[in-house]
Amino acid sequence: MTAPQPTLFIDRDGTLIEEPPDNQVDSFEKLRFVPGVIPALMRLRDAGYRFVMVTNQDGLGTLTFPEESFRGPHGLLLQILQSQEVPFDDALVCPHREGDGCACRKPGTALVDSYSQHKPFQRERSAVIGDRTADLQLAERLGIRGFLFVTSDPGAWEAIANELTEHRPRRARASRSTRETQVEASVDLDRDRPVTIETGVGIFDHMLEQVALHGAFSLSLRCKGDLHVDEHHTVEDCALVLGQALREALGDRRGIGRYGFVLPMDEARVSVMLDLSSRPYARFDGKFERERVGGLPTELVPHFFRSLSDALGAAIHVEIRGENTHHMVEACFKGLGRALRQAVRIEGATLPSSKGLL
Numbered sequence: 553m554t555a556p557q558p559t560l561f562i563d564r565d566g567t568l569i570e571e572p573p574d575n576q577v578d579s580f581e582k583l584r585f586v587p588g589v590i591p592a593l594m595r596l597r598d599a600g601y602r603f604v605m606v607t608n609q610d611g612l613g614t615l616t617f618p619e620e621s622f623r624g625p626h627g628l629l630l631q632i633l634q635s636q637e638v639p640f641d642d643a644l645v646c647p648h649r650e651g652d653g654c655a656c657r658k659p660g661t662a663l664v665d666s667y668s669q670h671k672p673f674q675r676e677r678s679a680v681i682g683d684r685t686a687d688l689q690l691a692e693r694l695g696i697r698g699f700l701f702v703t704s705d706p707g708a709w710e711a712i713a714n715e716l717t718e719h720r721p722r723r724a725r726a727s728r729s730t731r732e733t734q735v736e737a738s739v740d741l742d743r744d745r746p747v748t749i750e751t752g753v754g755i756f757d758h759m760l761e762q763v764a765l766h767g768a769f770s771l772s773l774r775c776k777g778d779l780h781v782d783e784h785h786t787v788e789d790c791a792l793v794l795g796q797a798l799r800e801a802l803g804d805r806r807g808i809g810r811y812g813f814v815l816p817m818d819e820a821r822v823s824v825m826l827d828l829s830s831r832p833y834a835r836f837d838g839k840f841e842r843e844r845v846g847g848l849p850t851e852l853v854p855h856f857f858r859s860l861s862d863a864l865g866a867a868i869h870v871e872i873r874g875e876n877t878h879h880m881v882e883a884c885f886k887g888l889g890r891a892l893r894q895a896v897r898i899e900g901a902t903l904p905s906s907k908g909l910l
Contacts, residue, residue, distance in 0.1 A: 559673035561681070563607060567703075568629070661690065736773070752775065755848045764889065766893060835869045
């Protein structure tokens with residue numbers, strides 16, 4: 553399954569195109585886009601949004617509204633949007649009338665729920681845009697923002713695009729519950745406070761705090777693990793949940809710095825080479841002389857970075873040299889934080905990849 557992506561669920565008639573008279577939009581000449589929609593969609597596309605059309609088409613397929621009177625014009629609409637380089641990922645159409653009790657008719661969520669099973673959307677940045685109360689109700693039921701489009705306002709699309717592109721929160725929550733651990737984490741990449749860590753392993757709490765503080769992002773992470781067995785499951789699952797939360801907060805990774813960092817700490821020197829490429833790969837080069845630092849087995853440090861790499865979707869190369877094991881371990885986590893600080897920083901609006909995808 554792909555990572556959640558910011559998605560705009562957009563109504564058709566009255567929002568993308570002017571309300572068609574008697575469903576007779578059967579040619580380019582009769583098709584009328586609402587003012588400003590194409591430029592606004594281009595801006596939103598460049599900001600990383602995916603587009604999905606969600607439309608109620610009362611009685612579609614009946615004698616009074618045959619399929620051919622809809623499918624031809626609708627296909628033309630999609631072709632025009634494609635030609636303007638603002639393609640829609642899907643068009644979700646409910647053919648039922650009001651009062652039919654259909655779960656897919658807006659504000660019912662069945663169509664969106666089915667879509668999101670295969671293509672999850674990032675709820676913090678996603679929204680519904682439409683010209684009817686049902687569109688706002690759909691947004692409320694989905695737990696995302698809703699914009700009531702005012703057809704009579706020629707600047708409506710520009711205003712919506714302004715609000716959606718000026719405020720792009722990069723927040724996410726993740727959790728993992730097994731017989732061995734229960735872990736919950738939340739991150740906000742655009743705030744540096746608060747940072748609260750509770751794993752039951754004091755030195756590990758301190759190390760995760762270093763990641764967040766030097767990464768300049770807010771992190772809350774709590775873990776209840778089987779420490780009566782040992783620390784392995786706690787460290788591993790915290791890395792997996794932290795990586796998952798960071799991955800979801802990054803979204804499509806548009807505009808990020810992507811790479812980073814080298815750090816000295818007294819006699820210790822660490823190089824943390826990080827690439828937020830969506831491709832997991834981990835390499836750890838270094839040897840610790842002590843078996844434990846506080847309650848943390850040093851053999852779990854490389855394992856933490858491997859687990860984080862898998863869940864985050866990142867290449868992480870760590871090279872550590874030094875004499876004091878505590879300094880060496882702490883330098884690894886501080887170096888990770890500094891690498892993340894550079895890599896997650898917003899530097900523009902485009903994807904830092906020639907592939908056009910991360």
